[in-house]
Amino acid sequence: MFIFNTMTSSKEKFKPINGKRVKMFVCGITPYDSPHMGNLRTFIFFDVVAKYLRSSGYEVFYLQNITDIDDKIITRANETSVSSLELSISFLNEYMESMKTFSIDSVSLYARATFHITEIIEQIKILEDKGYTYKLEDGIYFRISKFRDYGKLSGQNTEALRSGIRATVSEDKENQGDFVLWKFQKPGEPFWDSPWGKGRPGWNIEDTAITEEYFGDVYDIHGGGLDLIFPHHEGEIAIMRSISGKDRLANFWMHTGMLTLNGQKMSKSLNNFLIPADLLKDYSPSEIRYAMLSAQYRSIADFSVELLKESRVNLNYIKRALRIMENANGNGSGIDFQQYKDGIKESMDDDFNTRGALRSILDIAEKVVEKETSLSHEEALKGIEILKWADSFLSVIFIEKSKQISSQTVETLLSIREDLRKKKLFRESDEIRKALKESGVTIEDGKDGSQWFYEQ
RNA sequence: GGAUAGGUGGCAGAGAGGUGAUGCGUGAGACUGCAGAUCUCAUUUAUUAGGGUUCGAAUCCCUACCUAUCCUCCA
Numbered sequence: 001m002f003i004f005n006t007m008t009s010s011k012e013k014f015k016p017i018n019g020k021r022v023k024m025f026v027c028g029i030t031p032y033d034s035p036h037m038g039n040l041r042t043f044i045f046f047d048v049v050a051k052y053l054r055s056s057g058y059e060v061f062y063l064q065n066i067t068d069i070d071d072k073i074i075t076r077a078n079e080t081s082v083s084s085l086e087l088s089i090s091f092l093n094e095y096m097e098s099m100k101t102f103s104i105d106s107v108s109l110y111a112r113a114t115f116h117i118t119e120i121i122e123q124i125k126i127l128e129d130k131g132y133t134y135k136l137e138d139g140i141y142f143r144i145s146k147f148r149d150y151g152k153l154s155g156q157n158t159e160a161l162r163s164g165i166r167a168t169v170s171e172d173k174e175n176q177g178d179f180v181l182w183k184f185q186k187p188g189e190p191f192w193d194s195p196w197g198k199g200r201p202g203w204n205i206e207d208t209a210i211t212e213e214y215f216g217d218v219y220d221i222h223g224g225g226l227d228l229i230f231p232h233h234e235g236e237i238a239i240m241r242s243i244s245g246k247d248r249l250a251n252f253w254m255h256t257g258m259l260t261l262n263g264q265k266m267s268k269s270l271n272n273f274l275i276p277a278d279l280l281k282d283y284s285p286s287e288i289r290y291a292m293l294s295a296q297y298r299s300i301a302d303f304s305v306e307l308l309k310e311s312r313v314n315l316n317y318i319k320r321a322l323r324i325m326e327n328a329n330g331n332g333s334g335i336d337f338q339q340y341k342d343g344i345k346e347s348m349d350d351d352f353n354t355r356g357a358l359r360s361i362l363d364i365a366e367k368v369v370e371k372e373t374s375l376s377h378e379e380a381l382k383g384i385e386i387l388k389w390a391d392s393f394l395s396v397i398f399i400e401k402s403k404q405i406s407s408q409t410v411e412t413l414l415s416i417r418e419d420l421r422k423k424k425l426f427r428e429s430d431e432i433r434k435a436l437k438e439s440g441v442t443i444e445d446g447k448d449g450s451q452w453f454y455e456q
Numbered sequence: 457g458g459a460u461a462g463g464u465g466g467c468a469g470a471g472a473g474g475u476g477a478u479g480c481g482u483g484a485g486a487c488u489g490c491a492g493a494u495c496u497c498a499u500u501u502a503u504u505a506g507g508g509u510u511c512g513a514a515u516c517c518c519u520a521c522c523u524a525u526c527c528u529c530c531a
Contacts, residue, residue, distance in 0.1 A: 042531040155459050225531030258525060300524055306467060310480045426489055444493050
């Protein structure tokens with residue numbers, strides 16, 4: 001298995017530090033607003049990563065943080081006159097709801113920053129003792145000049161950063177890149193006590209405190225969006241390595257490409273984002289998830305309706321093949337299912353190429369449709385087994401069917417409809433089709449009678 | 457200005473030195489009460505540009521141009 005490592009800009013053979021155990025950390029959200037599809041892209045992808053690693057025999061501890069204290073939360077809370085705690089919990093619930101909707105259920109532990117204040121303070125103390133910190137009027141800062149490898153992950157050097165065009169001129173910071181570890185409380189803001197006075201933690205140290213708590217000072221995979229490489233991940237590396245003295249924080253750095261809308265990054269500040277609810281009006285969760293997995297995770301993916309439509313068509317095609325397999329009773333088609341399974345595995349082992357895996361699944365579907373009449377029951381079982389295996393990490397085909405009407409009822413209604421059609425009472429027969437559609441059952445009339453199937 | 461990743465048909469996306477897959481879309485036809493699905497055929501000059509290496513380049517090298525992201529809020 002090969003993984004593209006941002007740190008080295010190359011694909012490297014994956015090997016966990018400790019046998020088959022994998023410690024994976026992915027930067028989660030700051031719950032100050034609804035999660036958008038860009039966020040979802042990242043979390044859907046890492047869900048596949050965790051699931052695929054598990055299906056490949058690894059034991060994965062997938063840790064995700066929640067930045068539930070932050071300037072934006074405080075600002076937003078003040079605007080809406082609820083407490084920052086209430087605000088963050090409400091958006092956190094919404095986030096968890098989305099995770100459920102899109103079958104993102106592989107995270108072992110969600111760690112909230114506010115539950116780890118003690119560990120954060122401990123880390124700052126160590127940094128202080130080692131001379132990595134200094135105090136300004138508004139907080140305790142980390143001194144990046146003391147950490148030699150600052151900028152290694154992003155290819156930045158501190159000299160160039162100084163002339164960054166967007167950097168606001170610093171007040172008193174020793175270096176533009178210095179970041180806050182502990183922010184002193186301003187009147188009315190939530191706070192925790194610390195040796196430096198009342199305040200709250202800075203962003204970067206929340207994650208290092210959490211990962212050190214559960215993983216120790218070096219772990220296997222650190223993931224997140226591409227936009228977090230600088231400065232967030234540089235900051236994490238600077239903090240943790242300064243504390244541990246080790247030559248690394250994580251062995252593999254994985255970053256997902258941005259989801260764009262009309263060629264521009266989906267983001268709150270540009271106000272060009274889509275939230276799940278916008279899409280769920282017209283598309284199912286698995287169609288959306290399929291669309292997200294249709295692009296290679298590191299590439300820019302421009303969001304489009306075409307992509308969703310294509311996903312729907314392809315997914316329906318796969319489901320059609322699945323129905324054929326479920327009813328197969330031919331004499332043998334000679335389809336070599338194993339080669340497709342190998343193809344899926346090969347794609348996934350190559351830096352989690354979900355696009356390639358989906359391609360192989362479509363190849364299976366195509367073969368099955370082509371050999372519909374000759375496909376034997378035994379062959380079909382093999383084919384279904386492969387689809388189930390692939391779906392154990394892709395999670396787009398077999399979605400739990402809730403409150404669906406029984407197949408017996410459907411058959412009964414269909415035979416009634418058939419009679420109506422023979423009598424050319426089409427208005428009545430169309431009513432039945434419509435009613436079934438609303439219950440999640442799709443009917444397709446063909447030469448050999450009507451076929452039906454459950455939508456997800 | 458610096459950094460990172462890229463630039464292949466209308467769109468998505470393979471190809472990793474030996475006349476450019478595939479899917480979607482589109483067009484035509486078949487089927488059909490309608491819808492949908494499916495089938496058949498088609499989509500004729502798609503590799504950003506210019507140099508170089510080579511018998512041969514999408515692929516390797518150089519230059520230019522373009523796009524996205526980051527340069528202290530960001531998945």
